[in-house]
Amino acid sequence: MSDITIHITDREGTTHQVEAPIDMNMNLMEIVRSYELAPEGTIGVCGGMAMCASCQCYVESDHELPEMSDDEDAMLAEAFYVEDNSRLGCQIHMDTALEGLKVRLAPES
Numbered sequence: 001m002s003d004i005t006i007h008i009t010d011r012e013g014t015t016h017q018v019e020a021p022i023d024m025n026m027n028l029m030e031i032v033r034s035y036e037l038a039p040e041g042t043i044g045v046c047g048g049m050a051m052c053a054s055c056q057c058y059v060e061s062d063h064e065l066p067e068m069s070d071d072e073d074a075m076l077a078e079a080f081y082v083e084d085n086s087r088l089g090c091q092i093h094m095d096t097a098l099e100g101l102k103v104r105l106a107p108e109s
Contacts, residue, residue, distance in 0.1 A: 004096060009060075009104040010037045020094045028089035028103065029055035042108050048090035053079035055089035056106035063101050065092060081106045 003019040008031070010016065020031045029044045032055070046052035050071040056079055059065065065087065068076075072091045076082050086106065092098070 004094060004099040004101075006031070006094075006098060006101040006103070007061075008032060008035075008037055008057075009102075011105050011107060020098075022094050022096055024094075026094050028057065028092040028094070030090075031094065032089060032105065038105060038108075043105070044090060046090075050075050050088055050091055053088060053106075054108075056081070056086055057089050057092075057103040058083055058106060059085045059087055059101070059103055061100060061102035063098055079106075 002023045003021050006018055006020050008016050008018060016035065016037055018031060018035050020026065027048060029048055032038055032043055043055050045054040050069065053075050069091065072088050075088060076086055
């Protein structure tokens with residue numbers, strides 16, 4: 001298996017079922033950008049370095065994600081609209097354990 005199916009709810013509330021490759025070392029932010037689920041220039045502004053929170057999302061499924069890094073935690077501490085299930089999409093790398101993942105994009109800050 002080289003793809004998993006994930007569900008992404010965009011900022012307008014539309015849920016998209018997308019295929020995410022697991023063999024290309026992509027992260028959730030890159031998947032959102034490749035499917036154009038957010039306007040250009042509004043997601044992944046820092047290029048995936050955990051320095052801007054433009055890719056903040058809310059994990060709505062019970063998937064176990066890798067522990068949050070200090071950089072991600074610090075960035076979310078400064079971000080707007082943070083909830084208990086907030087994560088940075090650039091820090092969620094696609095792998096088989098994320099089959100069926102459900103996320104909702106945070107509002108643009």
